[in-house]
Amino acid sequence: QLQLQESGPGLVKPSETLSLTCTVSGGSITNNNYYWGWIRQPPGKGLEWIGSVYYSGTTYYTPSLKSRVTISVDTSRNQFSLRVSSVTAADTAVYYCAIEHREDYFDFWGQGTLITVSS
Amino acid sequence: QSVLTQPPSVSGAPGQRVTISCTGSTSNIGAGYGVHWYQQLPGTAPKLLIYVNNNRPSGVSDRFSGSKTGTSASLAISGLQAEDAADYYCQSYDSTLRGRVFGAGTKLTVL
Numbered sequence: 001q002l003q004l005q006e007s008g009p010g011l012v013k014p015s016e017t018l019s020l021t022c023t024v025s026g027g028s029i030t031n032n033n034y035y036w037g038w039i040r041q042p043p044g045k046g047l048e049w050i051g052s053v054y055y056s057g058t059t060y061y062t063p064s065l066k067s068r069v070t071i072s073v074d075t076s077r078n079q080f081s082l083r084v085s086s087v088t089a090a091d092t093a094v095y096y097c098a099i100e101h102r103e104d105y106f107d108f109w110g111q112g113t114l115i116t117v118s119s
Numbered sequence: 120q121s122v123l124t125q126p127p128s129v130s131g132a133p134g135q136r137v138t139i140s141c142t143g144s145t146s147n148i149g150a151g152y153g154v155h156w157y158q159q160l161p162g163t164a165p166k167l168l169i170y171v172n173n174n175r176p177s178g179v180s181d182r183f184s185g186s187k188t189g190t191s192a193s194l195a196i197s198g199l200q201a202e203d204a205a206d207y208y209c210q211s212y213d214s215t216l217r218g219r220v221f222g223a224g225t226k227l228t229v230l
Contacts, residue, residue, distance in 0.1 A: 037219075046121070047157075047165065047208055049219040062218045096164055103171055104212045104219055105155035109164040 002027040004097050004110035011116050012091075018084040018115055022097030029078045030055045034107075035100035036080045038071060040093040041112075048093075052100050053080055087117045122147060123209050123222035130228040136197040139225045141209030142190065147220060149190035152212040156185055156194045159206040159224075168207070169194060196227070204229045 008020040022036070029036065037052040051061035053071045061069050065084070073080045084091060094114050098106040124142040131137040141154060148154055153171035160166075167176050169185035172192065184195045192211075196203055209222040 039221075046224040047210075047221040049210075049221065052219070060218060063216055100219075101170070103153055105153065105167060105170045105210065106157070106165070107167055107176075109166070112164050 002099055002108055004099065004108065006095060006097050006110045006113040008095070008113050008115060010114065011118065012087055013119050014088055014117055015086055018082075018087050018091060018117070020082045020095055020097075020113065020115070022080050022082075022110060024078045024080070029073060029080065030075055033102060035060075035102070036073065037098045037100040037106060038082045039096045039098055039106070039109075041096070042090075042093040050082065050084075050095075089117050091115070092117045121223045122213055122216065122220050123211060125207075125209060125222035125225045127223070128226045128228065130230055131196075131199045132230045133199055133201065135199045136195060137199060137227065138196075139194045139207050139209075139227070141192045141194070141222050143192075143211060143213075144190055146215040147190075147211045147213040148187065148192055150214055152214075154185065154187050154192035155210045156183075157208045157210065159208065161205070165208065199229055201229050203227060 003025045005023045012018045035052040038050040051071045053059045068085045070083045094112040096112045098109045156169040157165040158168045172187040173185045206224045208224045213220045
């Protein structure tokens, strides 16, 4: 069964760049049935889709974050990554990576990692 | 503000049936895009509960069911149990935003 694990710094300073990696195990990231997505959840709030990537490198981003977000895929390492630039306190959230089915639903989720933006 | 509208909270007694609504528009649910539902237990990652309107993944109890009509969808939970207490989110695709969208979530309390 496919499993996902997020990894990242935990604490990021304002104006810096947040970088997270999601490692896929139990299957190949080149599976053409899936996209690979990032979703975040600010403390006590709801879910927000950030963006998704196909193994070919094709990306889709939510409009409100598009100018600051980059999602990439590394097929050799079976990983995909998220970068969010110029972060502020509003970017503090639990960040989840997830497997996205071609019909736009998220099959499986990583356990999530809390990223705090603070000096 | 979410493009998919859910009630902030619902409640029910054990054994009862509750429904959670998800209201969208002609650019998402009404455009024919599938509606999906997730259950998030306290302190855990969301779990897929219903996909493409009314389909249950393997292992999800048949007490959970989904439906869709026009620009709205609903999640029904029958035979309510204490362990159903959680946050529930609907999700679809929006053609105007050109992306996946979530409702703001509904907190289910089992009385």
